[in-house]
Structures are given as C-alpha cells and as structure tokens.
Amino acid sequence: MIEIRFHGRGGQGTVVASKILADALAKEGNFVQAYPEFGVERRGAPVFAFIRIDHQPIYDKSRIYNPDHVVVVDPTLVEAIDITDGLKDGGYIIINSPKKPEEFKFPDKFKVFTVDATDIAVRHKLGTLASPIVNTAIVGAVVKILKLAKLESLVEAIKEGVPLKPEENRQAAIEAYEKA
C-alpha cells in the first residue's frame, strides 16, 4: 500500500488533485481511497488531501499518520507548516516550485523533487499567476515521479473528471509529466 498526503491551500484544487489521481489509478485496476481533511475548508487556509493506493481492497478507514510521500501544491506552505510531519524515511517530497530541489533544506532521509506547476498552469491559461489552478499539472508530475500510472490513464481521468477547460488541463498534465 502507498499512502500520499497532499498539502495545499483552500481554493487551489488540492482535493480535486487527489480525486483525479484516484480516478487515473482506478482505471489501471488499483484499489484507491481518497479523502480530504475532514472539516470546514476556507479559501487560502492550509488544506490536506490524502490517498491510499493498493492492489487489494483497502479496509483501513483510519487517518493517514505516516505517509510514504507528500505533495506540496502551494510552495509557501514549506515555510508555514511542517510538511514532513510523520513522513516515512525515504519518502519523496514533491513541491510545486520553480526552485531546484537542492535549494530546499530537508533532512537527507527524504528525497525532494520540484516541478513548476504554477508556470505550466498559467501558460495553459489555468487560473492566473495570483490564483493558478495547478492540480492537473501537479498530478502529471506525481504520476511520473512516483511511477504510479500511465500518462494515458491520467489523460483519460482528466477528460472525464475535469469539466472546465479539458484540453488545457490535459496539456498541462502532459507537459508536467514530460518535464518531471
């Protein structure tokens, strides 16, 4: 079983990102469980989303305390909260950022990856620089870095699950996948 925690801010589509990933993985016959932080979401406040992935049915319905990997949708959160809380040794940290991985100071037991999902999203006209909608781009990178699913499955999931700007979202996911 793989457990991933997403960090974002309310309004950025973090929960949708986990849902798109779940859709893509389910298409390849995986069992998935995706859930948001249980509570009241506020625009701009730190939010969480979680996903469990397995090749057999998932019975564990308790919270994820020790994720295998974390995905940081909003880079400002790296300074604001401890995004490594509970992260397993050897865990991957995937950050939406124009910086290089080595520019982030995390313990050596974690492996850092970056993808400039904001740039990709804005160039594909998904939101604005102030309020980019980066979920499809970030999921494109996650799928590649963690070798979770085929690009075609993700593209299919976006086609079915993203009602607005489907072509732009598809292109953003493909670009992030190729760059990651």
Place this chain on the structure above:
Amino acid sequence: MKKVIMGNHALSYGAMLARAQVIAAYPITPQTQVVELLSEMCADGTLNAKFIKVESEHSAMAACLGASMAGARTFTATSAQGLALMHEMLHWASGGRMPVVMGDINRAMAPGWSIWTDQNDSLSQRDTGWIQFYCSSNQEVVDTVIQAYKISEKLMIPSMVILDAFALSHTYEVVEIPEQAKVDAYLPPFNPPYRLSSDDPHAFGGLTAPEHYMELRYKLQKDMEKVPALVEETGREYEKTFGRYLGQVENYLCDGAELVFVTSGTAGYTARVVVDELRKQGIKAGNLRIKLFRPFPFEQVRTILSKVPKVAVLDRNISYGHHGVFYQEVKSAIYRQPVQPAIFGFIAGLGGRDIAREDFKEITDYTLKNNRPQEEIIWIGVKK
C-alpha cells in the same frame, strides 16, 4: 461499470438505481452532496422522479410519507440535527407502515457544534420502528440502498442506511455501479397493498382506540422479527445477481478466536486490518461487524460470540448514564447463553475523533490483560 465516488454519491446512485419516484430532502452538512447529485439527476432526466424542495427535515419526511401513501417509492437523506427534527415523522413512517428509505450520515449531535461523525444521531432513533443498516464502504452503501427497498417494501417497514460523516461520506472509493437492468430484475416496482387514491378513498393514521392499538404494535414487531431472515434471503439473491453477499453481520475470523472485536461503520473495516496485524503476532483475533442494527441480529451474534472467550465491543456513541449502545445490545443478546464470554465495553471516536489502529491495540491490551472489565465504560483516547 467501476467508478470512483464519494460515500454521499453512493447513496444517490443507490436511490437512482432503485428508481426512487419522489425525493424530498433538506440539505445539511455532511449530507449535502447526496441531495445535490439527486437534484441534478432529476433535472437532467437521468432519474424520472419528482424532487420536492422543502423548508425542513420534518417536512421532507412528511412529503415522503404522503408520496409513499400514494404508492410512490420515496427517498430522503439527512444527518444529526436534521434527523432529530424528523423524529416525530419517523414514528409516522413506521406506525403507518410506509417503506421510505433514508440515508443518514452519522454526525455528532450539537452542542458543542460538530459536523464530524458519531452514531448518537441514528441511535437516538433506535426505538422509532425503523430498520437500521450501518455501512462500512461506499460499495456497501449502493448495494444496501437497493436491498433496503426490497426488504422495506416486502414488510412495509421503513429503512435507514447509515454511514459515517467524512470517514465515508466524503471518502472516494472504487465502486462497482450495478447494471440498471439487473437492479430492475432484483427490485420490482413498488406495489403497496393499500394506497391513497381519490378513486378509492381511504384514511391513514386515524384515531385508534385501546382495543386496536396494541395489535398494530404487535404486528409491527412480528414483521420486524422477519427482517433477519429476509436480509439473508435478499442478500443471497443479491449475491447471485451481483456477486456481493449482503448479510446481517460480517464474521471476520471469529471462529476459534480468543478475542473478538464487535464493531460497526468505518471502524468495522479498520478492525479487519488490526485483526490481520494481531494474527501475524500470534494473537487469534476476530472481528464481528454489525451491519443490521435494528432489528438486532440476536441469533447470529449469539451463535458467533458464545464460542469466544473474550469480546471487546467498540461504541462510537454513548447512552448517557448507561453504556455504549452496541455494548448493551451485545450483552442482551448473550444473556440467555449458558456459557458467556467476558464482554468489555469501549467508547472511542466521539465527535469525529479518529479511531486509529493504535486505539485497537489499546483495546486489545486491556481485554487480554483483564479477566473481566474493571470499569463500566473503558474510554479510549479521552483527555480526562
């Protein structure tokens, strides 16, 4: 067809596949998406049903009852304070023998104001004469709604299909959406023996003098007693068509176990994972997940637990001044058995506090260490 859907939408799909004809509901967190999707389905023609907007949950149930009396298959969904507001109408549904099916998202009662899960809302309605099913997965929610209509309409008793707030209502899982044609074959149209019609006038719910009232209640109880066998029969039939058996309880490795958890809702699935972990450590654990709560599956609970030395009942609810409700029910089921297990009552997870695998470890340690419970209620994870 497989789809990744949230628990709330699992209720909507269940109602859609059952071809509910009248839906009346009032939105309340965390139930809102149930109603949103159904209203969309009614608007775009996916579901040929009348969607009645109402000003309260009391009215939602009243509208369902009127429609049910006229012979329509009805659906509603609510949660916590909304269910409490419906309370009077719940008695009308069961007393009037109207087979409404309702989704309830288990949310803690206010105050303190909460939107998170526990079972006190639905368990406060225990004695209203409704059948109650507690679900542990989104698949089980879809399947149970369909089965609930079959049972309810056969016996003319309403059913509640219950799932945990957020832990299930907002959790996405892979669900096999049953084929409509197969559901139609499994669940024929609602055809009540009596119905309101201007061509053939009847009165429902009229004054009932002492010479008749008691017999109405006797008949309701006698029909309630038929539910367990009907759950088995319709559950097996469901399995034949859809490959998934829907029973009163789930017996996971209880036979020959030294310790059995009694659980319900999402914690009832987490418990399975804990059982696997304990078995790896050489502890023979099992999990008896109660799915049908009303009527209580006495026979199965008795048969399974009377062969077990230790039973740990986990309640995500409390009957103030007494115990957890499932604990009371299990003890009463065991009462007549000549050999009885030691039964321990634990309370955890009120108001949405997580029931983690670690919590089951604490329950296990306590139960294995003590021959008998040392306290009336053993609280897990409470800051005393």
